[in-house]
Amino acid sequence: MDKIYNSIIEALIFASEEPIPASEIIKGIKEIDGEDTKITPNDVEKSVEELNQKFEKEENSFHIIKIANGYLFATKSEYAKYIGYLSTEKTKRRLSQAAVETLAIIAYKQPITKPEIETIRGVNSDYMINTLLEKKLITIKGRADSLGRPLIYGTTDEFLMYFGLNKISDLPKPREIEEIMKDADFLEQKRKIMMNEIEEKLEEDTITVNTSDHDSSIE
Amino acid sequence: MDKIYNSIIEALIFASEEPIPASEIIKGIKEIDGEDTKITPNDVEKSVEELNQKFEKEENSFHIIKIANGYLFATKSEYAKYIGYLSTEKTKRRLSQAAVETLAIIAYKQPITKPEIETIRGVNSDYMINTLLEKKLITIKGRADSLGRPLIYGTTDEFLMYFGLNKISDLPKPREIEEIMKDADFLEQKRKIMMNEIEEKLEEDTITVNTSDHDSSIE
């Protein structure tokens, strides 16, 4: 098998979202280079070995591993502590989704108590509220008159600064966004109907509409 | 800087799903090796260059690119056809001409309001703005101080990723107006041919265009 396939196999394993079986690799190569391309699962296996030898020699921090359902790239374990730092960062980002939700509810519904927040979110929100308090994005505004006199929360000046707003009433109304969407839907439908009509009309007139540059566009 | 950091930097970039900024790489290394580790963004830049030279020499199918304010591993374009066949990720549709046009205006004029966008485009742009928001290519940056306090829009990191740019200042420079005017090879050229054809066709079909009210010339 040609040496060039090492790089192609490397690229396919690198970009594949799932562990990629040798059969898929072969399918991809044959599709492009022709059905008569000579390449077997054994060739793929040999390529992967050669690649791994290269990674070893070149002291790359990654290599290809084989698991039950195919090949995939992995960083070598000696870098695990550095990678650990990365996954911490990733978890933070994922968690921020919950924080945004809590913050959004407080921003739009303020002044609001914790029970009210939890009613909307459906989950205990102690942790999120504490974090947002720590980050000074929200603050305690007092106590509600309702039973148990729960604390009431609202957003801070830091919150406004973070989002580039002058005052809390500058927050876009959910309605504003809905209106843009509604208008847009309406306009788009009108446009679609219009385009259909043009196309029908032109078909009648035996003029073909060539949308070749555009037929893969969405809007 | 120690040569060993080349491999660590390689590992950090390789394991990161999003473009990782030099500052994050440095933070990660200092987190593990101690605050007094001597490493600067320049060192990172140099490491990446050395790594890329190695990938070039070793004929790896991928290299490190600078995109959206960070570093990211990416395949070289010569392997696109093989991966494209197996991957669903990039078979996503291209943006429509109208979407790209709206995006270009926002990119160069940001922060910009909807009325300002519509003034330049000459058409209602609700649908386009909503589409670009949904695709996370633009986002709301706040409100303008002008009358009615309209929302202002700007581009995102996803925008940079989508067009393969490292930072906003990497955008192709719009040409000076005089230059544009001199250019005979503008895109309308293509349309000219097409429109002449449709007009001829329509004339053949004896569809008359009524212009009787408007042909009094004043120039």
Add this chain to the structure above:
Amino acid sequence: MYKIKLNTFEGPLDLLLFFIRRDELDIYNIPISKITKDFIGYLDLLEQLDLEIAGDFLLMAATLMQIKVRMLLPKEKNEEGEEIDPRADLVNALIEYKRYKEMSEEFSYLEGKQRSVFYRGNFEKDEAETKPELDVLLKNISIYDLIKAFQKAMMEKPKEVVHEVERLNVSIEEQIDFIMEKTKSTGRINFINLVKGMYEKLRIIVTFIAMLELIKMGKIGLEESPNFNDFEIYAIENG
């Protein structure tokens, strides 16, 4: 067979630019009468095809006709006494639009180039040593994310859970405050006494959970009570 693209024109400015290009007109000296004629001709064509004409196009037709009329009248002058060309605003708008239209070609080129670039697809086997700590960071959050999150939260608002919470009107946090107040004012208190007067079973459970929470936080301690099946709660200083 003719190949055309009718959705070629993104708007009235786009159409005007087409006429200018097609007829090699000088954009700074647009023959307004001719271009108005062509523009309205196009609208008539759409009308004959039974198509609805967008308001933006009608507005432009009106603007063109207005300019045409103003061209016939004596020229207005600006503060410096220079004649104002009635076409000036239109010319500026056309040039500005043309500029971005041209840039959008560059964007499409970049888009195409970027489509042949692929990123690493699978990260599942990367070994990570340290366990991620649970600290929240708001990263790259915009107002748009805020609205979206709010709409989503309101849409997915759980209905049944709400009922119970409302009926009971008690939360762990409130009961934490309640226990802290009690232990501070009375020094020590038996659990039985603490929940005396609570009629709903759930309220007692919530109070019990609040107590466990406080123990975890190190704010209170428990001691066996001389009474059978009971215990004493006491506040911990500096807790």
